Amino acid sequence: MPAHDSPGSSLAAVRDARPLVHNITNHVVMNTTANALLALGASPVMAHAPDEVEELAAMAGALVINIGTLDQPWIAAMRLAALAVGRAGRPWVLDPVGAGATGLRTRTALGLLALGPSLLRGNASEILALAGEAGDLPRGVDSTVGSEAAAEAATALARRAGCVVAVTGAVDLVTDGSRALRIANGHPMMTRVTGTGCTASALAGAFLAALPDPLAAAAHALAMLGLAGERAAGGEVGPGLFQTRLLDELYRLGPAELDEGARIS
Amino acid sequence: MPAHDSPGSSLAAVRDARPLVHNITNHVVMNTTANALLALGASPVMAHAPDEVEELAAMAGALVINIGTLDQPWIAAMRLAALAVGRAGRPWVLDPVGAGATGLRTRTALGLLALGPSLLRGNASEILALAGEAGDLPRGVDSTVGSEAAAEAATALARRAGCVVAVTGAVDLVTDGSRALRIANGHPMMTRVTGTGCTASALAGAFLAALPDPLAAAAHALAMLGLAGERAAGGEVGPGLFQTRLLDELYRLGPAELDEGARIS
């Protein structure tokens, strides 16, 4: 295993820093994302006005850009914010929701990727589409293949784009192009509620804001969400109660439990 | 009763097809709608950019247009998407939220209705307003009359617009202008949470995508939601827990239970 601090120590660092995370995200998950960040112990702000995103970039610990319900005015704001956070030297996460499904999404994601995010997090179909490998395009915003199918593409993309790439699925893969970590936490119920991937990106933003190593930060954020999902899905749970419990677990899970439950290799 | 397959067999067909349902819907219910479709077993995508709605129309099994928080850019996207899905020969649902309450909503709904939806689903006040019968205008987005008060208007509107019309309320009415079905499932608690009508339209979209007969598809979707609502409201439940349980029931309810519990006449 590569040298890195433990997931639990990362979680403690996030809670200690209580980072302000600026999100330009989609309409579907804005509430979910804000609540997940609050439950984790971070401080979310959602803002998309071109008139203020640069100001917020100078203030926030990290930026998360999610193109889930994009349109031209929002894309312009995303680009302004990405440039500003880059100038400020802060980390930012790109979530290319539905890249490969429509030309607009692929083009927008590639244009944002060229602005240099710290972390690109998508499902396998999205990462394959951005790596230029057609053939397994997403079905709407859902992947049609497992994360391992995108492992090579993710590595190549990480090298080319100079960022960490995370491919989430039953097993998550995180790579910076040379090192790779796999996170085996999670539960199938996470695919039956909307926005789990978006939550992963947002939590990764909080971890990136508080930690120096984006590879470890991303892996630990994914382990945190996956373990919370496992615990939330205990018993015979439906997707309604699962969502309630997921927030509860993001709030309750402590560093020691995370160290014990994380399955990172 | 007109010849049609059972609600349970329709539900099984929806879960088997797992249709991609494209929604251009309102800001209030986007998360609720996505989660209801996922719980049912469909695959939701929310997208409103004029640059991509036509591309999605060629991909999705059905389109759902809901004008709950409309404005001019979104109306333009709705029209583009409706035209594209029409050209693709796919079914689409129009939910005229608040038609009759403001001129903008009435005009927009009538303009979309002229584009030929497969199903128009509204409350009694909205259907009366679109049928040109003033006098029982909605109060904001809530109906001021029961669904039966709109039965004649719904039949006339179905004939004139050439689509199925569903009027939801304590008893739901679905008509194609000649045949009519009434669905007596549901629970008063469904009026104490936001977006139940929007969920009905979205679920109907999933059923329309998977089934050949829009009248039966709409009726079975409404029976499914109504029965899930009855089960979710069991015990002394408040509107918070009710919403949690409603998603759980949409996920858990099986074809046999739906056939047993559906009250369609």
Add this chain to the structure above:
Amino acid sequence: MPAHDSPGSSLAAVRDARPLVHNITNHVVMNTTANALLALGASPVMAHAPDEVEELAAMAGALVINIGTLDQPWIAAMRLAALAVGRAGRPWVLDPVGAGATGLRTRTALGLLALGPSLLRGNASEILALAGEAGDLPRGVDSTVGSEAAAEAATALARRAGCVVAVTGAVDLVTDGSRALRIANGHPMMTRVTGTGCTASALAGAFLAALPDPLAAAAHALAMLGLAGERAAGGEVGPGLFQTRLLDELYRLGPAELDEGARIS
């Protein structure tokens, strides 16, 4: 204590009137706000199109403007709606989310404040920023100081702006510039879920619509939300279950319980 009816009698009046509350609010809390108003017993409508906000203003019992995810088109609609509701002589609430955090938010909030809301409700940082007292700017949208730190500023602002000002926090303060009420209801868990402040503003809108005295209306709305929060947080509750229970309590709490539990001085 100044002469005013009891919180319970106010709650009964709200439930009796079932006021239509028009909200132009942020994307994060639209669903939460609509559900909180429904649970309370009011009737929410969300609408932001310039083409219809004036029409709705003539229909609604109150308007709530919340700048949480503002941008230029929405700001224009907010101004139109505020002017229309003012002409109609109806009460309206301004929630200046994040005022002080960015220039856009401060300017927009001050511009709306100049249009004469009935009630300005914010956290201490926001109220201090609008009163022209820099130094304790919010961190994103969260206050960095307690409500008592803004007591003088709130009083001065209430006099200058000619409206009631509510500063919410561990103890809420409501003042019209001469009288002041403090509400000691609430629970720390309310800071771990998004939109509690926005819910406070929305519920205050419902109370203002049904009651003649805006000072008492605001205080009673805050007592209602705070007491619901206390009850929802009973036991070892996480933020997921807390939100579920908060809606349940807003629905269940009766006038007698509110009179008994309210801590207003």
